[in-house]
Amino acid sequence: MSEQKPVVGIIMGSNSDWPTMKAAAAMLDDFGVPYEARVVSAHRTPDLMFEYAEQARERGLKAIIAGAGGAAHLPGMVAAKTTLPVLGVPVQSRALSGQDSLLSIVQMPKGIPVATFAIGEAGAANAGLFAVALLANDDAALADKLLAFRARQTQAVLDMKLD
Numbered sequence: 055m056s057e058q059k060p061v062v063g064i065i066m067g068s069n070s071d072w073p074t075m076k077a078a079a080a081m082l083d084d085f086g087v088p089y090e091a092r093v094v095s096a097h098r099t100p101d102l103m104f105e106y107a108e109q110a111r112e113r114g115l116k117a118i119i120a121g122a123g124g125a126a127h128l129p130g131m132v133a134a135k136t137t138l139p140v141l142g143v144p145v146q147s148r149a150l151s152g153q154d155s156l157l158s159i160v161q162m163p164k165g166i167p168v169a170t171f172a173i174g175e176a177g178a179a180n181a182g183l184f185a186v187a188l189l190a191n192d193d194a195a196l197a198d199k200l201l202a203f204r205a206r207q208t209q210a211v212l213d214m215k216l217d
């Protein structure tokens with residue numbers, strides 16, 4: 055985590071979500087985007103969740119990446135209390151492999167959007183990339199880094215060899 059003032063908040067329902075949500079943090083690290091990461095549970099710390107969401111904009115955050123598993127209410131409830139973009143990551147649950155998390159997060163009723171990503175690490179990494187893309191709208195240097203990332207990714211595929 056950088057010493058600069060965070061512009062992205064990464065929150066998750068439990069520290070058991072961190073191995074997944076680390077992929078979002080790693081992406082932000084790669085792009086030099088300052089972020090904070092902490093556990094905020096919809097069910098176990100509801101007052102903290104509301105406080106976090108209510109104060110996020112005034113603290114300077116531009117987006118919140120929220121990951122949760124099971125009955126994953128965190129992204130939707132946070133979105134209900136802030137007008138910042140909320141990026142929801144369904145964490146792979148033990149009982150239902152994250153199908154429950156995905157449906158809980160993606161099926162928001164009209165009026166309160168949560169941008170929902172794939173289950174697990176790929177979703178977390180893409181949420182990080184999506185936050186970078188949002189910030190790049192007002193940051194030409196970050197937009198250049200995003201283009202360079204895409205170019206490297208394209209080249210890596212072009213360079214792939216098969217046995």
Ligand code: RP5
Nearest residue numbers: 067068070071122123124145
């Ligand atoms: C959710 O319950 C968390 O987001 C986590 O994915 C799941 C299990 O939490 P722990 O029992 O591991 O703390 O609230």
